[in-house]
Amino acid sequence: MRKLLSVLLVIVMLAGTSVTVGAAYDFSLSQSFLNDETFLLGDVNGDGSVNAVDSYSIRTTLAGIATDAIDLDAADFDADGKCAAPDSYSLKLCLSGARSTADFENGKQIYKLTVGGNDIKDFSIVLNEGITDEDNSYLAALLLKKYLKELTGAELPICYGTPVSERAIYINELDLFSEEGQKYGVEGLRYEVKNGDLYIIGTLRGTMYSVYEILERYLGVRFVSNEATFVYKNRVVDIPEGTAEEIHPKVTFRVARHTFGERGALNHYLANKLNGDYISSYDSKRYGTLTGPIYSNAHSFYEYWKMGNGTYPENTEGMTEVQMLEAKFASGDYPDAYGWQPCATDGNVYKKLFTGMLECNRMGMLWGNTPFIDEGVTLFSFSILDNQHYCTCRNCTKISRNEGFSGLYLQLYNKAAVDVQEYYPGVRLMGIIYAKDYPKTIVPDENLVLLYCGVSCDNHILGMEECYEKGGQLNGMKNDSDIEALNFWGDLCVENDAELWFWIYPVTYHYYLCGCPNIPNLYYSTKYLIDECNVTGLFYEGGGRTYNFETLKAYVSAQLMWKTDMTYDEYCDMVKEYLYINYGDGYEELFEYIMMQTEAGDRCGTCFINNYDRPGDMYSYEYLAENYEEMRGLLEAALAKAGTPEQRGRIETLLVCCDFMALSSLHTDWYVNGNNVELYCERYDWMLEYIWSHDMVTFSDQPLYPVPDKIDYETNPMVQFYENGSRRPGVTP
Ligand SMILES: [Zn+2]
Ligand SMILES: [Zn+2]
Known part of the structure; x- marks a missing residue:
């Protein structure tokens, strides 16, 4: 759908080869903390100043005769989590000039943090014996240490095996292939507070995600962009004894692209639990791995055809394997990206595409794009070009007449998904579907991920009757055929152990002064895809400029992919919160404007x-x-x-x-x-x-x-x- 996409991705891929895998963690990215003035100590009635009226409010509250609720954070001078007589006395001392409210602050966004009632200062962060800085739980520990220091001032030691202090935060990275690890999969997670200690459990990504979850849910952190991290102010935070959270994400491939920060980056991309894309330098175990195709993303027949038609140099003496592959690739010609699709029944064509796939992906691996095929997170793309000029030769027509064009190319994808197992056992292939038709008898192979692209109408929410009654958009298309096809593919994929992913386009692509008015739509359509169509992967297409709430859309979309049971009210609250953080106190007006x-x-x-x-x-x-x-x-x-x-x-x-x-x-x-x-x-x-x-x-x-x-x-x-x-x-x- 999006023109130039595959071309751009290849360029990025090539440029990406210079990034060294295994470099030190990049905490050097400029990250500013937007520390919110959530309350002012002593200003219990929230009028912006500390005065006698506040003192009166506390006294009437303590006497049980107050008419308005007070801000408990602002009243809690002794940080014991409640408002009592000593607080009233402390406020009086401040008003008389004997003390200052600053005496009761420590300059941190969280004045007092406890876990199961125990002061955070008494904890150490405990990693499993044998964990190295190549493991994701090590990153989880670094992140936790960094944020705890920033938010509370406490500096927790990191140790291995046994705690060096009275209390412990155990970060337990399980072996993915162990029996317990298999229960969590690549990114399932659990954290709990038991007997006063905090336990964090996961395999590849779960411990890192747990840390980000705890930061968001309990410590008031919002990862709004790569450059800026927002933090609410809290007087007292306790992660209480008995806390037990377990998360198994429903959407396993999550991409929300926009022009705000590098993919893979710690302060936004990973923090919002985005995990997908084509594989980049961040696809190492220390960053928890990413899910996606290893070489080319969409439209990979474009490059595979070039590779498949290339020839190795006559004299390869002294050349490395990657140089030979690069030379072969360079010698082939690109097909017409917008006017051609390969024949789906010609054996020779298939051979070129299949060989091209093996060689291109091999080349990618030699560049350093680490394969995690055994872990099930790395895929190979095997996918049509960005157009609908499907092959209409005799043999192809024989198939497409009954099975549609989607069925025609599905049988081609299936063949490759079976054949590739001989070379890379367990690897899955990802192929795009544009056609709105669907097959009668052909079903997807279990090693196939189908990526259905876009819908016909962006004005109407998916499943909305109104769309069928209107005349359709520019090309006369409306969502009814998408709904039918998506429901069909969703069921078919579940029945055959394949997966259905969806490429969603809420972005304002071209006319930057005219933002696409679809913020509520984004919620309902995303929910429909997940709940009704069994979609398990979402690729939010972002880009363009930041005008007109484009970054807001990408942010809330990322959140929704992770928290798939979010209600519409919660979604609206999140939109307002984002508006507050990025636009200030007029967030209600801006929400109304939206x-x-x-x-x-x-x-x-x-x-x-x-x-x-x-x-x-x-x-x-x-x-x-x-x-x-x-x-x-x-x-x-x-x-x-x-x-x-x-x-x-x-x-x-x-x-x-x-x-x-x-x-x-x-x-x-x-x-x-x-x-x-x-x-x-x-x-x-x-x-x-x-x-x-x-x-x-x-x-x-x-x-x-x-x-x-x-x-x-x-x-x-x-x-x-x-x-x-x-x-x-x-x-x-
Ligand atoms: Zn053909
Ligand atoms: Zn419509």
Whole structure:
């Protein structure tokens, strides 16, 4: 679906070869801590200052006659987890000037942390005997040590076998292939507090994930980006005796791409339990391994065909194996990425693809992309190109007539999935499905992962009747055929021990001023895929710019892939929390704004597809025109509440996008018909000046629609910025 994808991935792969596997852990990435002022000690009524009213509030609370609830964190001077007479006395001392509230603080986000009631200072972190810095539990220990120091100031020793202190956090990395290890699999986890000690259990990734889970759930940490980590302030935290959490992720392949930080990176990617992609330098046991194909990701026939058609040099004397493979690859020609698919029944074609697969993947391994085939996390891609020009030769037609094009290529995938076992026992192949048809008799091999790509309509939630009643998007497609196919494939994969993964496209691909209004959709569609279609892998396609909540979408999507039982209310709370962290105190206004954007999208009266369709067709112009002042007012209110220059910048960018959409909707009324010329020009000037002065990029593929270089009131902004790409006839009211 996404053009250029396979090409880009190959380039990244090649570039990635210089990264040394086994380098020291990279804790040097600049990571700033956004320490939240969740409460102010002594400000028990939360009015922003510490004064006599707070003292009164505590006294009335203690006397049982208070009318308003107080902030217990702010009242807890002695950090015993409750508000009592000594706290009231301490506050009085502060108000009289005898003491200062600073005397009761230690400058840390968690003043007091206990595990099972025991002070964290009395603990050591205990790894199994024999664990080395090549094992993931060692990283888990380092992470825990680092964050505990940052959050509480406590410096815990790391030791092996037996604790060097009274209390212990045992990090028990099990052998994946042991009987108990098999219960947890690659990334299942358990942590529990028993007899005052904390036990963390997992195999390859489970102990690392446990640490991130504990940081999020108990210690108030949010891994919002690779550069910034947000931390709430807590007076007292206890991970209580009897705590017992066990997690076995339902979605086993999780990717949420965006332009915020390197894949594999500790502060965002791994912290949000993203585990998938093609295999990179982070695919070592110390980082817990990744799940995905080892060489090429999607559309691998593109490279396999080139390799399969290449020839080894005549004289290979003195050449290493990898040099020979590289020379063979270089000598072959790429096929036409967007106009060709291989014949699915010709034995010679198959031979080239299959050989190409073995050789390309071998080459990848020699570059240092570590195979974890035995562990079941490494796959080989074996997959069609990025187009729907399927083979229609006699033999292929014989099959596709009954089995559809998906069945035609499924039988090709199956053959390779069986044949490859001779070379790499246990390896699984991953193949893409674009066709909306499905086979009558052909079923997937147990070593196959099918990756179904995209849906036909991005405006309507999966399974929503409304989509079937509308006319369909640009190409007339709607979701009904996807729903049927996805349900079919989901059942078929379960019956045959294969897996169904899904490539989801909520990203705003091209027209950066017109964010795809699909934040609630993302929740419902993801849930539908997991709960109704047995999807066990999700590839969230991100990219483009950070304008218009694109990073928010990728973040909440990553969270949802891990916490698949999240309710819609919890999802909305998470959206608001992200807004709070990134945009400041106006998060409620921004949430309201998102809901209005969504409504404008719903009312556009049609289906659309966000990576191809026209931006002018993703919103109801009527709705935007009618509600412009209210929507703009919400953004202005949020702007006034923003606390940092970064937050203000993000909201100003939203304002630019809001103005662009609304002025496009109001151009005729306000400017052409002269009903509000002055305000039109004022807003237009501000918008364009801002775009110029901040070097905003308004379209993906230049030079198609460059940023306008002059003020032009006469032309509708949508047309001025995006010319013919702006709208299609007869759609949006
Ligand atoms: Zn054919
Ligand atoms: Zn639709």
